Amino acid sequence: MTLIDTHAHLNHPQFADDLDDVLGRAAGAGVASIVAVGYDRENSEEAVRLAHEYEPLWASVGIHPLDALTVREADFDRVAELAGDECVVAIGETGLDLYRGADWYKAQVGLFRRHHELAAEVGKPLIVHNRAAARPCLDLLDEWGLADVRAVLHCFDGHAQLARRAAGLGCFIGLDGPVTFPPRKSDSDEPTIWGIARAVPLEHLLLETDCPWLAPVPYRGRRNEPAYVTYIAAHIAELRGISVEEVADATTANARGVFGIP
Numbered sequence: 276m277t278l279i280d281t282h283a284h285l286n287h288p289q290f291a292d293d294l295d296d297v298l299g300r301a302a303g304a305g306v307a308s309i310v311a312v313g314y315d316r317e318n319s320e321e322a323v324r325l326a327h328e329y330e331p332l333w334a335s336v337g338i339h340p341l342d343a344l345t346v347r348e349a350d351f352d353r354v355a356e357l358a359g360d361e362c363v364v365a366i367g368e369t370g371l372d373l374y375r376g377a378d379w380y381k382a383q384v385g386l387f388r389r390h391h392e393l394a395a396e397v398g399k400p401l402i403v404h405n406r407a408a409a410r411p412c413l414d415l416l417d418e419w420g421l422a423d424v425r426a427v428l429h430c431f432d433g434h435a436q437l438a439r440r441a442a443g444l445g446c447f448i449g450l451d452g453p454v455t456f457p458p459r460k461s462d463s464d465e466p467t468i469w470g471i472a473r474a475v476p477l478e479h480l481l482l483e484t485d486c487p488w489l490a491p492v493p494y495r496g497r498r499n500e501p502a503y504v505t506y507i508a509a510h511i512a513e514l515r516g517i518s519v520e521e522v523a524d525a526t527t528a529n530a531r532g533v534f535g536i537p
């Protein structure tokens with residue numbers, strides 16, 4: 276069984292001391308490729324550096340929406356320069372964060388749009404952060420055009436119906452550790468993310484860890500890492516009533532198709 280972790284921040288300082296061990300465990304778990312995702316200038320540079328150094332790693336370069344007010348022109352220029360690198364397979368993460376940044380929506384939209392233009396220019400997919408913002412992200416992408424830019428809605432924060440709409444528009448949906456979280460005692464319905472995990476057509480689904488954050492059960496609350504993508508695959512398989520191999524085969528083929536990973 277071969278898996279791909281399409282969203283890992285191995286370029287985060289939390290992995291600086293033991294990256295070789297982390298990659299060894301990923302290989303042992305069947306994780307063949309990993310996309311190291313940048314969220315600011317320095318971190319994007321680091322993602323590209325690692326992708327050149329470690330064979331299973333590929334990079335994505337971009338600036339996070341929560342930096343929309345402080346980003347300098349030179350930062351975006353550097354990201355645009357890195358975008359053409361042979362190890363860079365996507366642009367982002369960028370997008371909207373209306374959980375913490377709702378006050379400066381306009382600045383986020385402006386930064387998001389520049390990444391969309393960059394993705395179209397270099398012909399690489401766009402990784403979209405959509406916290407508390409799945410619908411506005413989708414509306415903007417639909418308006419700007421999804422013909423030239425394939426979008427990945429990473430850590431999808433919408434609901435089942437929106438997930439179907441996103442897939443209908445050709446977007447890919449990334450699911451992470453929260454899909455393994457049990458319902459809270461106060462919840463009368465099942466978790467929204469479970470409905471999403473069932474609703475996304477298999478050919479639009481991607482697996483990701485978003486490590487070092489969002490570790491799945493049984494590692495919840497600890498540092499996350501790419502090897503744990505197996506728990507996410509297993510839980511999605513259980514929710515959909517299919518085998519984990521089917522989830523692995525479909526999501527790995529999707530990741531190879533979207534990112535052009537060999």
Ligand SMILES: [Zn+2]
Pocket residue numbers: 282284312368485
């Ligand atoms: Zn991320």
